[in-house]
Amino acid sequence: MALVVDAINKSFGQFQAVKNLSMEVKEGSLFGLLGSNGAGKTTTMRMILDIFRPDSGHISWNGKDVREIPRRELGYLPEERGLYSKMVVEEQLLFLAQLNGLSKHDAKIELDEWLDRFQINANRKKKIEDLSKGNQQKVQFLATILHNPSILIMDEPFSGLDPVNAIVLKDAFLEMHRRGKTIIFSTHQLDQVEEMCEDIVIINKGEAIVKGSVRDVRRQHGRNVVRLKLENDSEVLWLDTLDGVQVTKRRQDYIEMQMRSDLNPNVIIAEALRHNGIINRFELAEPSLTDIFIETVGKIALPDAPATVS
Amino acid sequence: MSNKTELKPTTEVASSHHNAEAVRSSGDTRSNTIRNIGLILRREYKNRVFQRSYIITTILFVVFALLGSCVPTVIQFFAARSNSQSHVTLVNNAGTVAGLNDEALTTYFSQRLNGNSNQSTASGQSNTKSHFVLNTSTVDQVKPLQKNITDGKLEVLLVLDRAAGNDVHFTYYTAAASLADTDLTQIQTVAGQLSVLDKSSHLGLTAAQTQHLLTPPDFKVVYTQPGKGGDSALTLAGGYFLGVIGTVLIFMSVYLYGMWVASGVADEKGSRVMEILVNAATPFQLLWGKIIGIGAAGLTQMLCLIVTGLVGLWLQKPLSMALNTNSSGFDFSYINTSTNLLILLLIYFILGFLLYSTLFAALGALVKRQDEVQNAVGPLTAVCMVGYMASFIGGSLGAGATWFKVMSFVPFWTPMMMLMRVATGSVSGLEIGVSIVILIVSILICSWISSRIYRMGILMYGQKPGLGQLVKILRQ
Numbered sequence: 001m002a003l004v005v006d007a008i009n010k011s012f013g014q015f016q017a018v019k020n021l022s023m024e025v026k027e028g029s030l031f032g033l034l035g036s037n038g039a040g041k042t043t044t045m046r047m048i049l050d051i052f053r054p055d056s057g058h059i060s061w062n063g064k065d066v067r068e069i070p071r072r073e074l075g076y077l078p079e080e081r082g083l084y085s086k087m088v089v090e091e092q093l094l095f096l097a098q099l100n101g102l103s104k105h106d107a108k109i110e111l112d113e114w115l116d117r118f119q120i121n122a123n124r125k126k127k128i129e130d131l132s133k134g135n136q137q138k139v140q141f142l143a144t145i146l147h148n149p150s151i152l153i154m155d156e157p158f159s160g161l162d163p164v165n166a167i168v169l170k171d172a173f174l175e176m177h178r179r180g181k182t183i184i185f186s187t188h189q190l191d192q193v194e195e196m197c198e199d200i201v202i203i204n205k206g207e208a209i210v211k212g213s214v215r216d217v218r219r220q221h222g223r224n225v226v227r228l229k230l231e232n233d234s235e236v237l238w239l240d241t242l243d244g245v246q247v248t249k250r251r252q253d254y255i256e257m258q259m260r261s262d263l264n265p266n267v268i269i270a271e272a273l274r275h276n277g278i279i280n281r282f283e284l285a286e287p288s289l290t291d292i293f294i295e296t297v298g299k300i301a302l303p304d305a306p307a308t309v310s
Numbered sequence: 311m312s313n314k315t316e317l318k319p320t321t322e323v324a325s326s327h328h329n330a331e332a333v334r335s336s337g338d339t340r341s342n343t344i345r346n347i348g349l350i351l352r353r354e355y356k357n358r359v360f361q362r363s364y365i366i367t368t369i370l371f372v373v374f375a376l377l378g379s380c381v382p383t384v385i386q387f388f389a390a391r392s393n394s395q396s397h398v399t400l401v402n403n404a405g406t407v408a409g410l411n412d413e414a415l416t417t418y419f420s421q422r423l424n425g426n427s428n429q430s431t432a433s434g435q436s437n438t439k440s441h442f443v444l445n446t447s448t449v450d451q452v453k454p455l456q457k458n459i460t461d462g463k464l465e466v467l468l469v470l471d472r473a474a475g476n477d478v479h480f481t482y483y484t485a486a487a488s489l490a491d492t493d494l495t496q497i498q499t500v501a502g503q504l505s506v507l508d509k510s511s512h513l514g515l516t517a518a519q520t521q522h523l524l525t526p527p528d529f530k531v532v533y534t535q536p537g538k539g540g541d542s543a544l545t546l547a548g549g550y551f552l553g554v555i556g557t558v559l560i561f562m563s564v565y566l567y568g569m570w571v572a573s574g575v576a577d578e579k580g581s582r583v584m585e586i587l588v589n590a591a592t593p594f595q596l597l598w599g600k601i602i603g604i605g606a607a608g609l610t611q612m613l614c615l616i617v618t619g620l621v622g623l624w625l626q627k628p629l630s631m632a633l634n635t636n637s638s639g640f641d642f643s644y645i646n647t648s649t650n651l652l653i654l655l656l657i658y659f660i661l662g663f664l665l666y667s668t669l670f671a672a673l674g675a676l677v678k679r680q681d682e683v684q685n686a687v688g689p690l691t692a693v694c695m696v697g698y699m700a701s702f703i704g705g706s707l708g709a710g711a712t713w714f715k716v717m718s719f720v721p722f723w724t725p726m727m728m729l730m731r732v733a734t735g736s737v738s739g740l741e742i743g744v745s746i747v748i749l750i751v752s753i754l755i756c757s758w759i760s761s762r763i764y765r766m767g768i769l770m771y772g773q774k775p776g777l778g779q780l781v782k783i784l785r786q
Contacts (some may be wrong), residue, residue, distance in 0.1 A: 046663055050588055051769065076589040082582025087357070095353050099346060099590040 008057030072101035350599025379622025553733030576673030662725035673768030697723030
């Protein structure tokens with residue numbers, strides 16, 4: 001039970017937007033699609049949505065080709081937000097929900113519930129252009145979820161929100177997760193990914209360069225980082241003599257070092273005790289996703305070739 | 311074990327033969343096409359009809375239609391007023407002229423003037439409203455009569471004198487400016503004839519011989535094309551008038567509604583609503599929902615216009631009665647012609663709109679923002695314009711030149727030019743039928759091309775595609 005993307009390719013003219021990309025999104029999971037601007041995230045999303053068709057490769061949902069999934073199973077929040085600016089909130093959402101396959105009656109019930117939850121009931125008769133940006137975002141979010149799709153694909157759902165609205169949207173987001181929706185989203189805020197996502201893929205220049213569960217990814221990219229603080233020795237110069245250990249930072253509060261992954265961090269404790277050190281702090285730190293992102297993408301990233309399709 | 315190692319090297323680059331379908335095509339069975347088109351067109355229709363600009367233009371159209379339908383009657387009304395009777399007072403100072411005494415002379419003038427006048431179309435009508443009313447007066451009244459002329463109480467005073475040389479002198483008194491005086495030429499002609507009669511009687515010819523001399527030759531005109539012989543200049547002008555109205559209407563509506571489609575598409579693209587729409591509905595549904603919705607809004611406006619026009623025409627008879635213009639010589643047959651033309655107008659409007667709007671939609675899909683639409687549709691506007699202009703020129707020639715006939719079968723120009731041909735001359739049903747078939751075929755071809763461009767265009771935000779790229783899109 002999963003969304004399986006199998007070796008898809010997509011080119012626009014000479015520009016290859018997605019190269020041989022494979023990934024698997026478990027049903028009901030929160031999946032992070034990461035990558036720098038122009039890496040091919042949006043194109044990948046559009047292919048999952050069957051707006052574009054891959055030049056080669058295959059995308060399936062629970063074993064069924066994505067082309068055969070009823071459209072109402074898919075909800076899409078595009079990166080560039082847009083609604084009919086002259087249309088009234090209520091009419092707009094009813095129109096989109098009906099277009100997505102809901103009956104008018106059902107659409108109204110859903111609409112009432114969600115407008116309440118988002119506290120924008122007072123704005124239901126207003127034109128979109130008269131709403132604040134935060135409220136426009138909420139309406140946009142509603143346009144994505146109102147027809148109760150099972151797969152949500154959201155391009156940068158939290159960008160440009162003030163902290164209060166970000167929390168309202170994040171709650172709704174997590175609510176959809178609780179309801180068992182499969183959510184694929186892209187973001188540049190990697191701390192959010194660490195907080196919410198189970199699995200991620202990092203795309204660079206159309207290729208998946210990192211993928212797996214957040215925990216695995218962090219582990220695999222550990223270079224085990226150890227932070228050490230000895231009360232009676234602020235320099236801990238003997239660390240430099242250890243094989244497979246490289247000190248990266250000497251700070252007032254701790255010393256940070258990287259260990260070869262085949263070494264057991266206990267070696268450090270043993271050494272410290274042997275040097276009669278009094279251990280104030282011993283910490284095994286996993287690298288943050290930001291570190292991994294910068295390391296993996298930054299290594300490969302070349303000056304961006306202009307993308308023809310955003 | 312890093313996940314990175316699981317990735318195969320990307321040697322398998324997308325090969326060109328996989329390019330078959332770039333964007334989801336129209337044959338999408340997952341979403342209910344009819345239902346979606348219905349939803350989209352309802353939104354488009356409502357959105358359009360409640361727009362302030364739409365309401366204002368509709369009201370303007372209705373007012374113009376009402377006024378326009380009254381124009382012929384109003385012209386007739388003023389023409390009738392200015393054509394009111396001319397009172398001519400005859401003062402015969404010349405004794406017997408051409409054997410006619412005072413009374414006979416007056417009758418002669420009356421018959422000649424009213425019988426020979428331009429009002430001959432009214433010959434069947436009663437003579438009570440003849441243009442010229444003849445009176446006689448005596449020599450001593452000349453002074454006061456001249457004053458009457460100056461005061462405008464009398465239009466014409468004609469004094470006949472006979473000098474020693476035996477020839478009759480005519481003196482014509484009028485207050486009218488020489489250029490505007492249409493009576494002068496007529497009276498002059500009759501006076502000339504009278505003079506000839508007078509002279510010939512002096513030469514010893516009998517009245518009958520003189521009459522024979524003056525009889526016009528037997529001159530027969532044969533019109534080889536049926537239905538044309540009866541056309542008076544007035545009918546032709548009336549047809550041209552209707553043709554111009556029809557051409558203007560078609561051009562205006564097709565262009566205006568076509569622009570609505572183009573800017574609507576560009577607006578959806580520019581505001582990025584398109585991104586959600588295209589997830590919910592196929593490009594095919596979006597394209598046709600928009601075209602039909604806006605077309606229906608346009609048709610509503612056209613129907614308002616046409617119904618008002620019909621009501622206006624229907625009111626003309628009572629109106630002209632009320633104005634007491636006495637429709638002598640006025641032909642109401644144009645009302646019937648108008649009804650036939652209106653049906654054709656409606657057909658050509660719908661077909662013309664479909665033809666142009668699909669292309670307008672494709673052009674709208676190619677631009678990035680709404681303000682670029684005007685430039686993008688420029689070439690298409692120019693094509694439309696050519697037909698518009700040609701329609702005016704061709705229509706004014708009346709008979710139907712060959713180039714006009716040929717051009718009227720070019721689908722982009724058919725709605726305007728064929729309408730003009732029908733209005734100004736006789737066009738066989740076959741020709742109309744053929745033109746409609748050509749139009750329908752072109753609509754099918756154009757909508758096929760357009761939907762492909764539209765499908766690619768709506769999500770393309772990069773540089774504008776060149777002509778070569780467009781051809782490539784079509785080939786795919």
